[in-house]
Structures are given as C-alpha cells and as structure tokens.
Amino acid sequence: MxxxxxxxxxxxxxxxxxxxxxxxxxxxxxxxxxxxxxxxxxxxxxxxxxxxxxxxxxxxxxxxxxxxxxxxxxxxxxxxxxxxxxxxxxxxxxxxxxxxxxxxxxxxxxxxxxxxIPRIARAQTMDALSSQSMVAGYRAAVVAAERLPRFFPLFMTAAGTVRPATVLVLGAGVAGLQAIATTRRLGADVSAYDVRKSSAEEVASLGARFVDLGLPPLEGEGGYAREMTEERSTRQRELLTPHIAASDVLITTAAVPGRTAPLLVTPEMIVGMRPGSVVVDLVADQGGNVAGSVPGQELSTGGVLIWGGQNVPSQLPxxxxxxxxxxxxxxxxxxxxxxxxxxxxxxxxxxxxxxxxxxxxxxxxxxxxxxxxx
Missing domain, CATH: 3.40.50.720 (NAD(P)-binding Rossmann-like Domain)
Known part of the structure; x- marks a missing residue:
C-alpha cells in the first residue's frame, strides 16, 4: 500500500x-x-x-x-x-x-x-476542526494585540497608571476559548458571550467574565450552537451593542461547519466603538460575523480597524x-x-x-x- x-x-x-x-x-x-x-x-x-x-x-x-x-x-x-x-x-x-x-x-x-469527523470522545484525536480552531484563536489574539495602539496589560508606573485593554470575544467554541486564554495571558480585561449555556463555566474557568444577555440558550448538535431566528438575532444585537461599544478589541469566532457564519455585528454597532479600536473577524472567509469584513483585508471605518480572517490557521503553518x-x-x-x-x-x-x-x-x-x- x-x-x-x-x-x-x-x-x-x-x-x-x-x-x-x-x-x-x-x-x-x-x-x-x-x-x-x-x-x-x-x-x-x-x-x-x-x-x-x-x-x-x-x-x-x-x-x-x-x-x-x-x-x-x-x-x-x-x-x-x-x-x-x-x-x-x-x-x-x-x-x-x-x-x-x-x-x-x-x-x-x-x-x-x-x-x-464526528464530535465523539473516540474521535477527539482526529478532530482537525478543533485543532485548527485552536491555532486560529491564538492568532486572533496576537493580531488584535499587534494592531491595537495601546497596551493589553495593566501598568502601574511612577508616571501614572495605564489601564488594561478591554476585550470582548463573541463565540466561546475552541477558537473563542483560545482567544480568551491568550488575551488573558497578555493581561487584557476579557469578557465573552456565547448562545450556549454550557459556555459560561468554560469562560469563567479562563478568568474571563461571561456576558449574560438574559436570552434563552441555543444548544445544538455536536456541541455547536443552534441556528437562531431573525427576531432572536435582532434582539441579541441590541443587547450586545453597549458591550461592544465599551470594548477596545472585539474578536468574533462564531461558526457552524457547513453553514454561513451568523451575522453578529452590524455597521451601526461598530460606530459606537472608540477610534483606535480593533475588530478581528476570525470567520470572514466563512461569510463573516461582522458586516463589511473582507477576507484577507484590513479596513478602517470611523477610526475602527476591521481585520478579516482568511485561512487563519495557515498563517501559523x-x-x-x-x-x-x-x-x-x-x-x-x-x-x-x-x-x-x-x-x-x-x-x-x-x-x-x-x-x-x-x-x-x-x-x-x-x-x-x-x-x-x-
């Protein structure tokens, strides 16, 4: 053979x-x-x-x-x-x-x-979607840190105190959890949101805060999120808007294999972010969580940089x-x-x-x- x-x-x-x-x-x-x-x-x-x-x-x-x-x-x-x-x-x-x-x-x-590859215990060692998502999540954190025009960690100096950057991660699957872990290691103040109830404990275990919007969870098959209605999607965006506006960095990682990535962030939500903020759309090449993100490109809108991911795991080959x-x-x-x-x-x-x-x-x-x- x-x-x-x-x-x-x-x-x-x-x-x-x-x-x-x-x-x-x-x-x-x-x-x-x-x-x-x-x-x-x-x-x-x-x-x-x-x-x-x-x-x-x-x-x-x-x-x-x-x-x-x-x-x-x-x-x-x-x-x-x-x-x-x-x-x-x-x-x-x-x-x-x-x-x-x-x-x-x-x-x-x-x-x-x-x-x-099915998401069962026996197949974990073959789960390439998860292994590559881990690489992508790490890369997302590094991209954000490199492009944000400020420190990630808290610094207390004789000249004054520099507050830590605030990071919001949308999607707490493998990629999202790795992005959370890496931005936390870099010293950022991190929070995260996911539609699955089970994600709250995982987010907290990494030292980040889970954003509770008070909406019913959407648990799907194979550990993925279930598709939401347009009404639910609209309400979710409304509730996420102030959290996004308060963040220096927004990292989006929500994807379902075989489907177009859900739209989580509209242009109106980006407008509320401070100039100099950074948005990393890790799944831009799967349809994108952020309206207007383009795979493989960096765009600026209202002083906010939007980085569109394209074959992100391959960037750390x-x-x-x-x-x-x-x-x-x-x-x-x-x-x-x-x-x-x-x-x-x-x-x-x-x-x-x-x-x-x-x-x-x-x-x-x-x-x-x-x-x-x-």
Missing part, C-alpha cells in the same frame, strides 16, 4: 498534511510513503528530512497511490488523474465543493473529509501542520490493517467522515444538496 502526500495547490495554503517525524508509525504499519518535492517547504522541512525518515520524494509520488493526503481538497485535475478506488483524506467542506464532490463520485474515488498531521495519522491508522486499506463502514468515525465511495455520495446532507442543485 502506498500513501502519497501532495504539495498544496491552493494559493495561500502553507500547511502540510504529514511531517517526517510521523513517518515511522506509518512504516511500522506496513505502508510506503511518497511525497511530492517541496511538500514541506512552507514549514521549513526540506525534502531530505522526508527521505531520511524513509519516504520516497519525487514528482511521480501520486502514481500508484492507494491513499492521497492533503490539507485543502484536491482539485478537479488531480481527481481526474487518480485511479478509480483511490482514497483521499483532506479538509473537504461539501457545501463549498459541489463540483469536486460530483467529480469524486464520477471517478469512483473514496473521499474522507476532516470536516465531517508550523503548529497548524503539526496538529493536523497528527489528526490525519490517527485517522489513517483506522483505515489501515496489516499494511492494506480496510474500509470498515461499521466504524462510526469512518462512516460519518466518508463523503464519497464506490460511485456514490454517502453523506446524507450532501446527497440532499446534490439532489437540490443537480
């Missing part, structure tokens, strides 16, 4: 799907590993390191591969080039990749999506790759038995994360979408 690790094709993607230090576990499992040249260039890992760990390095790495690894989904040309029955593992959000899903089905390729590669390795070890591919769809992790197989779309929601748009 041969595993191929692809050099990323999508512009701006700096992560890599597998690192040399993980190769021994795959080789011990009885598989061969081949990598494309410069696969680890963006994370400072030369081809020689892969070769020294036992991998074949060459432009033909994909030829004869049984399993193909990448961070971003393979492109249509790669899908056309792969042999029928080849297995791919990558991030692959089906709602954003319908042409590719059709190509995978037509080519009878088996695609496992890291976006679809070394730790992001280390975590993602470990997630992928743990999934591969479920797919391999005695040096061969073993697709056991009675395993709930494999069943949930398999998007296409043997000419069929296995993921129920994607089946419905293909029916609607096809």
């Amino acid at each position: 041969r595993i191929a690790v692809l050099r990323e094709r999508r512009p701006g993607e700096r992560r890599v799907a597998l690192l040399p230090e993980l190769l021994p576990r795959l080789l011990q499992a009885g598989v061969e590993v081949a990598v494309e040249p410069d696969v680890g260039a963006e994370v400072g890992v030369p081809d020689d390191a892969y070769a020294a760990a036992g991998a074949y390095v060459g432009d033909d790495a994909m030829e004869g591969a049984d399993l193909v690894l990448s961070v971003q989904p393979i492109n249509l040309a790669t899908a056309r080039a792969l042999a029928e029955g080849t297995v791919t593992v990558s991030f692959l959000p089906p709602t954003q990749e319908m042409p590719l899903v059709r190509r995978l089905r037509e080519r009878r390729l088996t695609a496992f999506s890291m976006d679809l 070394v730790p992001a790759s280390q975590l993602y590669a470990q997630n992928v390795l743990n999934l591969i070890l479920l797919l391999v038995r005695d040096g061969r591919l073993h697709l056991d769809f009675d395993d709930e992790i494999l069943a949930a994360s398999c998007l296409t197989h043997d000419g069929e779309v296995r993921h129920r929601h994607t089946q419905d979408l293909i029916g609607e748009v096809g």
Whole structure:
C-alpha cells in the first residue's frame, strides 16, 4: 500500500498534511510513503528530512497511490488523474465543493473529509476542526494585540497608571476559548458571550467574565450552537451593542461547519466603538460575523480597524501542520490493517467522515444538496 502526500495547490495554503517525524508509525504499519518535492517547504522541512525518515520524494509520488493526503481538497485535475478506488483524506467542506464532490463520485474515488469527523470522545484525536480552531484563536489574539495602539496589560508606573485593554470575544467554541486564554495571558480585561449555556463555566474557568444577555440558550448538535431566528438575532444585537461599544478589541469566532457564519455585528454597532479600536473577524472567509469584513483585508471605518480572517490557521503553518498531521495519522491508522486499506463502514468515525465511495455520495446532507442543485 502506498500513501502519497501532495504539495498544496491552493494559493495561500502553507500547511502540510504529514511531517517526517510521523513517518515511522506509518512504516511500522506496513505502508510506503511518497511525497511530492517541496511538500514541506512552507514549514521549513526540506525534502531530505522526508527521505531520511524513509519516504520516497519525487514528482511521480501520486502514481500508484492507494491513499492521497492533503490539507485543502484536491482539485478537479488531480481527481481526474487518480485511479478509480483511490482514497483521499483532506479538509473537504461539501457545501463549498459541489463540483469536486460530483467529480469524486464520477471517478469512483473514496473521499474522507476532516470536516465531517464526528464530535465523539473516540474521535477527539482526529478532530482537525478543533485543532485548527485552536491555532486560529491564538492568532486572533496576537493580531488584535499587534494592531491595537495601546497596551493589553495593566501598568502601574511612577508616571501614572495605564489601564488594561478591554476585550470582548463573541463565540466561546475552541477558537473563542483560545482567544480568551491568550488575551488573558497578555493581561487584557476579557469578557465573552456565547448562545450556549454550557459556555459560561468554560469562560469563567479562563478568568474571563461571561456576558449574560438574559436570552434563552441555543444548544445544538455536536456541541455547536443552534441556528437562531431573525427576531432572536435582532434582539441579541441590541443587547450586545453597549458591550461592544465599551470594548477596545472585539474578536468574533462564531461558526457552524457547513453553514454561513451568523451575522453578529452590524455597521451601526461598530460606530459606537472608540477610534483606535480593533475588530478581528476570525470567520470572514466563512461569510463573516461582522458586516463589511473582507477576507484577507484590513479596513478602517470611523477610526475602527476591521481585520478579516482568511485561512487563519495557515498563517501559523508550523503548529497548524503539526496538529493536523497528527489528526490525519490517527485517522489513517483506522483505515489501515496489516499494511492494506480496510474500509470498515461499521466504524462510526469512518462512516460519518466518508463523503464519497464506490460511485456514490454517502453523506446524507450532501446527497440532499446534490439532489437540490443537480
């Protein structure tokens, strides 16, 4: 059995799907590993390191591969080039990749999506959405600290006292909690809001204040928030407005996989912030929590800087790759038995994360979408 690790094709993607230090576990499992040249260039890992760990390095790495690894989904040309029955593992959000899903089905390729790993205890070591969200949350805090024209921590000096910056985080999932923890370590006065009741205790455990708007909680499946009505959304924005106005930094992290990020902050809410304040919309490339945020751009409105996130984990490619590669390795070890591919769809992790197989779309929601748009 041969595993191929692809050099990323999508512009701006700096992560890599597998690192040399993980190769021994795959080789011990009885598989061969081949990598494309410069696969680890963006994370400072030369081809020689892969070769020294036992991998074949060459432009033909994909030829004869049984399993193909990448961070971003393979492109249509790669899908056309792969042999029928080849297995791919990558991030692959089906709602954003319908042409590719059709190509995978037509080519009878088996695609496992890291976006679809179920949120169960047994799958935690494979949960790439969580590992990459942690990286993004840290990055959000650093971006805010770098761009805010003042200190984060309290300083008491002979010349006077400098009060700490006030930070408000909207969304207390993995990314939000990491943003809270990091801004707290930097010395900021931090508060946070989430629609889930369970978040209050987690926020408090990090030394931040939970903002209670007095609204009913919205607990959804898999630990995510449930979609809210427009009436609830409007009322929530009204109640959040004074909290946002009182903040030096606003970090928004609310996202639900497979859906457009909810709009939490309108232009009118930004107007109330002091000039020099910073807004970090971590999910701008998923639709954005902040009206007017643009992925990959910094804009200024009324003296308030709005930073739009775009593939944020890739901005810290070394730790992001280390975590993602470990997630992928743990999934591969479920797919391999005695040096061969073993697709056991009675395993709930494999069943949930398999998007296409043997000419069929296995993921129920994607089946419905293909029916609607096809």
